[in-house]
Amino acid sequence: MHKIFGLEKRSKAMNLKLISRTKKEEIDHxxxxxxxxxxxxxxxxxxxxxxGAYWSLLNPLTMTGVYTAIFGAVFxxxxxxxxxxxxxxxxxxxxxxxxxxxxxxxxLTSVVSNGAILNKIKLPVSAxxxxxxxxxxxxxxxxAIPLLSVITLIKTKSLSNLLLLSIPLISLFFVCLGIGxxxxxxxxxxxxxxxxxxxxxxxxxxxxxxxYPAAIVPAAIKPALSVNPLxxxxxxxxxxxxxxxxxxxxxxxxxxxxxxxxTALGYICFQYWKSQFMDLL
Amino acid sequence: MESIRLENVxxxxxxxxxxxxxxxxxxxxxxxxxxxxxxxxxVIDTIDLVVNxxxxxxxxxxxxxxxxxxLKLICGILQPTSGSIKVSGNIAPxxxxxxxxxxxxxxxxxxxxxxxxxxxxxxxxxxxxxxxxEFSELQDFEQLPLxxxxxxxxxxxxxxxxxxxxxDILILDEVLSVGDESFKQKxxxxxxxxxxxxxxx
Numbered sequence: 001m002h003k004i005f006g007l008e009k010r011s012k013a014m015n016l017k018l019i020s021r022t023k024k025e026e027i028d029h030x031x032x033x034x035x036x037x038x039x040x041x042x043x044x045x046x047x048x049x050x051x052g053a054y055w056s057l058l059n060p061l062t063m064t065g066v067y068t069a070i071f072g073a074v075f076x077x078x079x080x081x082x083x084x085x086x087x088x089x090x091x092x093x094x095x096x097x098x099x100x101x102x103x104x105x106x107x108l109t110s111v112v113s114n115g116a117i118l119n120k121i122k123l124p125v126s127a128x129x130x131x132x133x134x135x136x137x138x139x140x141x142x143x144a145i146p147l148l149s150v151i152t153l154i155k156t157k158s159l160s161n162l163l164l165l166s167i168p169l170i171s172l173f174f175v176c177l178g179i180g181x182x183x184x185x186x187x188x189x190x191x192x193x194x195x196x197x198x199x200x201x202x203x204x205x206x207x208x209x210x211x212y213p214a215a216i217v218p219a220a221i222k223p224a225l226s227v228n229p230l231x232x233x234x235x236x237x238x239x240x241x242x243x244x245x246x247x248x249x250x251x252x253x254x255x256x257x258x259x260x261x262x263t264a265l266g267y268i269c270f271q272y273w274k275s276q277f278m279d280l281l
Numbered sequence: 282m283e284s285i286r287l288e289n290v291x292x293x294x295x296x297x298x299x300x301x302x303x304x305x306x307x308x309x310x311x312x313x314x315x316x317x318x319x320x321x322x323x324v325i326d327t328i329d330l331v332v333n334x335x336x337x338x339x340x341x342x343x344x345x346x347x348x349x350x351x352l353k354l355i356c357g358i359l360q361p362t363s364g365s366i367k368v369s370g371n372i373a374p375x376x377x378x379x380x381x382x383x384x385x386x387x388x389x390x391x392x393x394x395x396x397x398x399x400x401x402x403x404x405x406x407x408x409x410x411x412x413x414x415e416f417s418e419l420q421d422f423e424q425l426p427l428x429x430x431x432x433x434x435x436x437x438x439x440x441x442x443x444x445x446x447x448x449d450i451l452i453l454d455e456v457l458s459v460g461d462e463s464f465k466q467k468x469x470x471x472x473x474x475x476x477x478x479x480x481x482x
Contacts, residue, residue, distance in 0.1 A: 028402065029397075029400055029402075032397045032401075032402055032403060033397060033398070035397075035403070036393060036394050036397045036398075036403070039390075040383055040386055040390070040394060043385075043386050043390065044383065044385045044386060047385075116381075117381040117398065118358070119353070119358060120358075120381060121356070121358070121381060121398050121399065122356055122357040122358050123398060189302055190302060190303050190304035190307065191302065191303050192303035192304050192305055193304060196304060275360065276295075278353075278358060278359050279294045279295040280295065280302070
C-alpha cells in the first residue's frame with residue numbers, strides 16, 4: 001500500500017462524536033431490507049402476476065399424478081383401501097418436500113450470488129438467506145396452504161385442526177431457515193456444494209414417507225429415517241389434514257422444538273463463519 | 282470535526298489465488314494429508330488516517346495496492362485484523378456504479394432497493410423517487426426493467442441515488458468516468474454542493 005494520500009498528524013484530545021445507529025434503527029433497517037429483498041425475489045419470479053404462485057403447484061400436482069398412477073393401487077391398502085387417501089397423502093408430502101428443496105436451494109446461493117453488493121455496501125448478511133426462505137413462504141401461503149386448508153375442512157370438518165395446521169408449518173419454516181443459514185454459509189467456502197446438495201435433497205425426498213406408507217419401512221432402518229426432521233412434520237400434517245388419528249400434542253411440540261433447534265444451530269454456524277465470508281466473495 | 286479516524290489499521294486477507302475452493306478438493310486433500318490452512322497475506326500495513334469534516338481526499342496507487350480494500354474498511358464491509366476505525370456520519374459508497382441493481386425489476390423498484398440498502402426506509406425513498414428520476418433524466422423509463430437501459434443510463438441512475446440520499450461521507454471508487462458529456466456537466470454542481478466530505482479516487 002502506497003501511502004500517497006494526505007496523512008495527518010493526529011489531532012490531540014479531539015472529541016469524536018460517534019453517530020452510531022441505535023439498536024432500534026438497526027432492527028428497522030434489517031426489516032426494511034428483508035421486505036425489499038422478498039419483494040424483489042417474488043417480483044423477479046413472477047413479473048407482477050400473482051398467478052405465478054399457483055404455478056408452483058404444478059410440480060406437486062403432476063408428481064402426485066405420477067406416483068398415484070404407479071404406486072396408487074399397490075399402496076391403497078395402507079390408506080383404508082382408498083386411492084383418494086393415497087393421493088392426498090402423497091400431495092401433502094410433496095408440498096412439504098418441494099418447499100424444503102426449493103427454499104433451501106435458493107437460500108444456498110443467496111449469499112454468494114449477492115457477493116458483489118456485499119462488497120460495496122455494508123449489509124446484514126443473514127438477511128439474504130432469510131429473505132429467500134420468507135419469499136418461498138409467501139408462495140406457500142398463496143398457493144398450497146389454502147388448498148391444504150380446504151382439504152382439512154372437507155376431511156375433518158374441524159376448525160381446531162385448521163388452527164393446529166399452523167404448528168407443523170411453522171416448524172417447517174424453522175427447519176428450512178436453519179438449513180438455509182447453514183448451506184448458504186457453506187457455499188461461500190465450497191462452490192461445488194449445489195452438486196452435493198441436489199443429492200441430499202433427493203435423499204430427503206426418498207427417506208421421507210412421501211409416496212410410500214411409513215409402515216413398509218423395515219424396522220431396522222426406521223430409527224435412521226427418524227433423523228429426518230421432515231418425516232415428523234409430514235406425519236403431523238397428515239394426521240391434522242387427513243385426520244388419520246388424533247393430532248398428538250407431544251409430536252407437534254417435538255417438531256416445533258426440532259425446528260427451533262435447527263434454526264439456532266444454523267444461525268450459530270452462519271455467524272461463526274461470517275467473518276471469513278468477505279475474503280472469499 | 283473528525284469524520285474518519287483510522288489508527289494502526291492492519292488487515293490480513295486470504296490471497297486471491299486460493300479462491301477456487303471446493304468440497305471435493307478439500308476432502309481429497311485431507312485424505313492425502315496435504316491439507317493446509319489457507320494462506321493469508323498482509324494487504325494493509327498499519328495505516329493511520331484522519332479525515333476531517335469538509336475535506337476531500339483522493340487516494341492514488343498502483344493496481345492492487347489496496348485502495349478499494351481501504352475504502353471497504355472505512356465502509357465497515359471488512360473488519361481490520363488489528364487497529365481501530367471510527368467513522369461518524371452515514372456513508373454512501375459508490376464503489377463501481379450499478380452494483381446492487383437487479384436487472385430484472387423496474388427502474389423504480391431498483392431505486393427503492395438501492396435506497397434501502399443504503400439505510401433508508403421505504404417511506405423516505407417514496408419521497409425521493411421522483412427527484413432521483415428527474416435528476417437522472419429517466420422519468421420515461423420508470424417502469425421499464427433495468428436491463429432495458431444502457432450502461433450509461435444505469436450509471437446515471439446510480440449516481441442520482443447516491444447523491445440524492447445526501448450522505449455525510451461519499452465514497453467514489455473510479456466511478457465518474459462514466460456518463461456522457463452533458464451528464465458530467467450536470468454532475469459538477471451537486472458534487473460540489475453540501476457534502477461535508479468525500480473520499481474520491
